[in-house]
Structures are given as structure tokens and as C-alpha cells.
Amino acid sequence: MLQAVSHGAPENTLDSSAKEDSPASLEAFLAGIGTRAFRFAEVGLRQRDDALDAVQDAMMKMLAYQDRPASEWTPLFWSILRRRIIDMQRRRRFRLTWLSAEPQHEDGGTIEWADDGPDPSRTHDGREGYAHLAAALGGLPTRQREAFTLRVLEELDVATTARAMGCSEGAVKTHLSRAREALQRKLEDWR
Known part of the structure; x- marks a missing residue:
């Protein structure tokens, strides 16, 4: 089930199966969104x-909802994944607080992607661009990052x-607006 996730190669286009209104099965939906x-x-x-x-935990939890209509899978999956991320962040903060006398910073290591492009300079530019976007997204407050990722990168509608x-839908619009402004400021220097 995690095959699409584990190779780590970037996608140049969005999976068409993830954009369909009703994928053939829950497995197809999960493979397309992984x-x-x-x-x-x-x-x-x-x-x-x-x-x-x-991601694996969220996918496993989705199996309990396979009888739900396919139209509900997208918001349900993103909601489950979001809550799982928040839980993991809380546990990490709790462990750091109790296990160390000094606060520790996350390493923020570089993201490496497999070189699958025919033109090395274009691949390098793509990796560099993604690294800058990922770093800028990582610097946003959580709700702004989530709103931007789901609305812009995942192309979900406001209601979903x-x-x-x-x-609320108004909160999504506010978070998205603030995220766009912050990302524009952060990414202006990179161009």
C-alpha cells in the first residue's frame, strides 16, 4: 500500500487517479494519494x-471507512493524516521537554530526491525549487501550511x-491568504 510513498521520487504531474471523483477502490485512492x-x-x-x-497510519485508519462513499474519502483522509501529524508533533514536544534539560532543535535535514529527469540542470533546479518551497512551508504556522498545501498543492475546494x-470556510480563506503573503516574502529572495 505504501509503494507509491517509499521510493521518494518527485512527481512531475499529479496522479490522475487522485483527481477522479470516484476511484475504483479504496486501494486505488490510497495509491494515488500516497x-x-x-x-x-x-x-x-x-x-x-x-x-x-x-501516512501509513492514516492509510490503515482509512480501511475502516471503505464502506463510505468515495466522495467522502478525500476530506476524510486529509483530516485523519492531519490529526496523526499533530499527535506526533505533540508527542515529540512532550518527549523533548521531559527527556532533556535543554530544548533541542529539529535538524531540518535536506530532502533528497532520486534523479529521474533527462536534463540534470532542470532536475537540479526542480530540486532546489522544491527545497526552497519546502523550507518556506516549514516556516509557516501549522494552520497556514495546511491551508496552502490542501488548497493550492492538492487543489481541494474551500469546503473540502x-x-x-x-x-470554517472563512478560516481557510484567511489562513490561505496569510500563507500566500508569507511565502511570497520568503521566496522573493530566491528568484
């Missing part, structure tokens, strides 16, 4: 292994994003 879910979790958790665990985030 890589994007991993990226979302990796930005939130900043550690590859934790991101893989979070609001259901996934557990907030």
Missing part, C-alpha cells in the same frame, strides 16, 4: 521516517479543505 500525503507529512514532521509512519482542517 506520494502527496508523504510530502505533506514530511513538511509537517520534518523527518522522513515519521512522515512514512504518519474546511472539513479536512475542522474549521
Whole structure:
């Protein structure tokens, strides 16, 4: 089930199966959303292994909802994954507080992607661009990062994003607006 996630190669285009209104099965839905879910979790958790665990846990929890209509799978999956990421962040903070006398900073290591492009300079530019975007997204407050990722990168509509985030549509619009402004400021220097 995690095959699409574990190879770590970037997608140049979005999976068509993830964009269909009704995938053939829950397995097809999960296979189509796996890589994007991993990226979302990796930005939130900043550690590859934790991101893989979070996505796998969310996918396992989705199996309990396979009898639900396919139209409910997308917001339900993103909501489950988001809550799993928040739980993992809380546990990490709790462990750091109790296990260390000094606060520790997350390492923020670089994200390496497999070189599958025919043009090395284009591949390098793509990796560099993604690394800058991931770093800028990682610097946003959680709700802004979630709103941006779900609305812009996942192309969910406002209502679906609001259901996934557990907030109002107005809150989604506010978080998204603030995220866009912050990302624009952060990414202006990179261009």
C-alpha cells in the first residue's frame, strides 16, 4: 500500500487517479494519494521516517471507512493524516521537554530526491525549487501550511479543505491568504 510513498521520487504531474471523483477502490485512492500525503507529512514532521509512519497510519485508519462513499474519502483522509501529524508533533514536544534539560532543535535535514529527469540542470533546479518551497512551508504556522498545501498543492475546494482542517470556510480563506503573503516574502529572495 505504501509503494507509491517509499521510493521518494518527485512527481512531475499529479496522479490522475487522485483527481477522479470516484476511484475504483479504496486501494486505488490510497495509491494515488500516497506520494502527496508523504510530502505533506514530511513538511509537517520534518523527518522522513515519521512522515512514512504518519501516512501509513492514516492509510490503515482509512480501511475502516471503505464502506463510505468515495466522495467522502478525500476530506476524510486529509483530516485523519492531519490529526496523526499533530499527535506526533505533540508527542515529540512532550518527549523533548521531559527527556532533556535543554530544548533541542529539529535538524531540518535536506530532502533528497532520486534523479529521474533527462536534463540534470532542470532536475537540479526542480530540486532546489522544491527545497526552497519546502523550507518556506516549514516556516509557516501549522494552520497556514495546511491551508496552502490542501488548497493550492492538492487543489481541494474551500469546503473540502474546511472539513479536512475542522474549521470554517472563512478560516481557510484567511489562513490561505496569510500563507500566500508569507511565502511570497520568503521566496522573493530566491528568484
